[in-house]
Amino acid sequence: MNADPAAQRRLLDLAAVDAELTRAAHRRRSLPELAELEEVTKALQAGRDSLVAAETMASDLDRDIRKLEAEIDQVRAREDRDRGLLDSGSISSGKQLEDLQHELATLRRRQTVLEDDLLEVMERREVTDADLEQRRVKLADIEQRHLEATRRRDEALTELESTELQGNQERTILVGGLPAELVTLYERIRARNGSGAALLRGGRCGACRLELDRTAIGRLRDASPDEVVRCEECGVVLVRTPESGL
Ligand SMILES: [Zn+2]
Numbered sequence: 001m002n003a004d005p006a007a008q009r010r011l012l013d014l015a016a017v018d019a020e021l022t023r024a025a026h027r028r029r030s031l032p033e034l035a036e037l038e039e040v041t042k043a044l045q046a047g048r049d050s051l052v053a054a055e056t057m058a059s060d061l062d063r064d065i066r067k068l069e070a071e072i073d074q075v076r077a078r079e080d081r082d083r084g085l086l087d088s089g090s091i092s093s094g095k096q097l098e099d100l101q102h103e104l105a106t107l108r109r110r111q112t113v114l115e116d117d118l119l120e121v122m123e124r125r126e127v128t129d130a131d132l133e134q135r136r137v138k139l140a141d142i143e144q145r146h147l148e149a150t151r152r153r154d155e156a157l158t159e160l161e162s163t164e165l166q167g168n169q170e171r172t173i174l175v176g177g178l179p180a181e182l183v184t185l186y187e188r189i190r191a192r193n194g195s196g197a198a199l200l201r202g203g204r205c206g207a208c209r210l211e212l213d214r215t216a217i218g219r220l221r222d223a224s225p226d227e228v229v230r231c232e233e234c235g236v237v238l239v240r241t242p243e244s245g246l
Pocket residue numbers: 205206207208209210231232233234235236
């Protein structure tokens with residue numbers, strides 16, 4: 001294949017833009033900002049779960065407190081009724097009086113047990129309050145870190161997008177100015193090799209770094225400047241300039 005030496009040299013610009021785009025694509029896959037955000041997102045979920053668990057615990061205890069208070073009220077009402085009956089003097093039967101006093105004693109014992117239980121649950125509820133506050137503070141801190149990590153990820157992506165946009169624009173202009181046949185060859189080599197063209201510098205291929213031997217150098221020296229020559233090792237288009245050492 002033949003191509004204008006100036007067009008061949010412009011392949012180097014295209015190769016440089018493609019290398020930049022490849023670096024951007026690689027960076028997009030391995031952004032540390034993505035890994036960081038993923039980690040903080042996990043911590044955020046754990047923090048939210050932990051707060052929900054504490055809130056559930058608190059509401060369970062609140063329910064227990066209401067239940068115990070209602071039971072205590074019932075026992076008190078019953079005691080009041082029994083005491084009223086006793087005080088009214090309306091009960092004359094000794095057996096009935098004895099039963100009533102026995103029930104009152106039972107009710108008082110029951111009330112003591114319930115009040116002890118209530119005290120214990122209220123103490124646990126207080127501990128849960130302190131715990132809730134701690135978890136809220138911790139979650140607020142994680143939420144802040146999550147916001148910052150998201151902002152860093154967005155900034156990194158915006159920067160990448162701008163690099164890619166600029167690279168693709170440059171690429172379109174460069175490709176538009178090159179012979180279609182040369183571009184097709186370049187693309188075919190690039191698809192297989194990762195790189196489509198390289199500068200021959202000081203007798204060395206700029207893509208695979210192979211140092212050409214005397215015979216190969218001689219062949220390149222004799223080749224017409226229009227001839228598109230390739231590296232024997234990696235296959236890229238070798239672009240010849242005054243730096244090539246021919
Ligand atoms: Zn090579």
